[in-house]
Amino acid sequence: MANHHHALQHHFEDLEQQFESASLGMWAFLITEILFFGGLFAGYLVYRSLYPEAFAVGSYKLDVLLGGVNTVVLICSSLTMALAVYWAHKGERTKIVVFLFLTIVLGAAFLGIKAVEYTHKFHAGLAPGNAFSYDGPFADQVRIFYSFYFSMTGMHALHMVIGIGLLTYLIIRARQGAYTAEYSTPVEMIGLYWHFVDIVWIYLFPLLYLIGRS
Amino acid sequence: MAHHTIPTRVYYTIFFTLMVLTGLTVWVAFQDLGAWNDVVALSIATLKATLVILYFMHVRYSSKLTHAFIVAGFLFLVILLAITMSDYLTRDTLIAPKAWDLM
Incomplete structure (x- = not known):
């Protein structure tokens, strides 16, 4: 069975082995991403431990409501992405496209709110x-907090932009009927990437927006 | 295929839990717990991340080899953070002479 599925590359035994290989490779990539963002988080931790008051002052100036709404938007987009993968497994072309499109809309909403902020x-x-031009207490250290804020959220936003590009590619291919019940690996792999970007934000939200509130 | 198709109600349950945890982390940030605010915030974030990894990313149903990759990846993240902070958090408590004192 499936020994000559059009998506099966000749160096794999079967589609299952091919999927395992793709999944492992994607995780190897995501681990490099985890360690890449890990470097930013380590820098944040060092300076936060050196200047806790200044980080609290800087954080207090961020809008918890907008940050919270963006968290909700991003979790919604993870749900729609998971549902897109679900329908990809069933090979339901229209539903794949609908849920991928919803994911793009939510991702764009996130970036729009980020742009306002x-x-x-x-x-x-x-x-x-x-x-x-901030000249309140701890001005120099607050500047460090905002360097972290812009570099961490900026790098996260860049990943979102790339993710939206990848989702657009998936929609084009899905409309061409590339993903069926037998083969939907690209949808699942890009889904992993999208969920990873969601996880980064799950940590960024409390670390940037919620410190020094009590 | 090896795909373990999870029923959609699992996704909705995880989604609902993530929403509740998001609300909880915002609420708890406004309560004065002293140093515990950070511990609680990071614990909730880690719980949310774990739910996303296990269910949205299907890792609960992945192969043992994939599990080993992921655990190894996070182990290196812990090494990165723990060794960096073990330096910065103990600089005042160690009495080793500073380089410029020796010149």
């Missing part, structure tokens, strides 16, 4: 660089 921070003089 960034604009506000730039106008408030909190963007690190020459335009940094």
Whole structure:
């Protein structure tokens, strides 16, 4: 059975082995991503432990409501992504496209809210660089907090943009009927990537928005 | 195929739990728990991440080899964070002479 499925590459025994291999490779990539973001988190931890008061001051200036809404939006997008993978396993072309499209819409909503927040921070003089004009307590250390805020959320947002690009590719291929009940590996692999990006935000939200609130 | 298809109600249950945990982490951030605020926030985040990994990412149904890869990856993350912080958090408590004192 399936010994000559069109998606089966000649160096694999069968589609199951091919899927295992793809899954393992994707996880190897995601581990490099975990360690990449891990470096940013380690830097954050070092400076947070050196300047806890300044980080609390910086964090207090972030909008918990917008950050919270974005958390909800991103978790919703993970649900729609999981459902897209579910329907991909069933080979239901229309439903794959619908849920992938919903995932893109939610991802775009996240980036839109992020853009509103960034604009506000730039106008408030909190963007690190020459335009940094905050002169309250711990000004220099608050600048460090905002360097972390922009680099960590910026790197996360870049991953979202790439994710939306990948989802667009999936939609095009799904409409061509590339994914069936026998073969839907790309949908599942890009799903893993999307969930990973969600996990990064699950940590960024409390570490950036919720410190020093009590 | 090896795909273990999870019923959609599992996804909705996980989604609902993630929403509740998000609300909880916001609520608890406004309670004064002292140093425990960070511990609680990171515990909730880790619980949420674990749910996403196990169910949304299907790791609960993955092969043992995949599990080994993932555990090894997180082990290295823990090494990165723990060894870095074991340095920075103990600098004042160690009495080793600083390099510039020796010159």
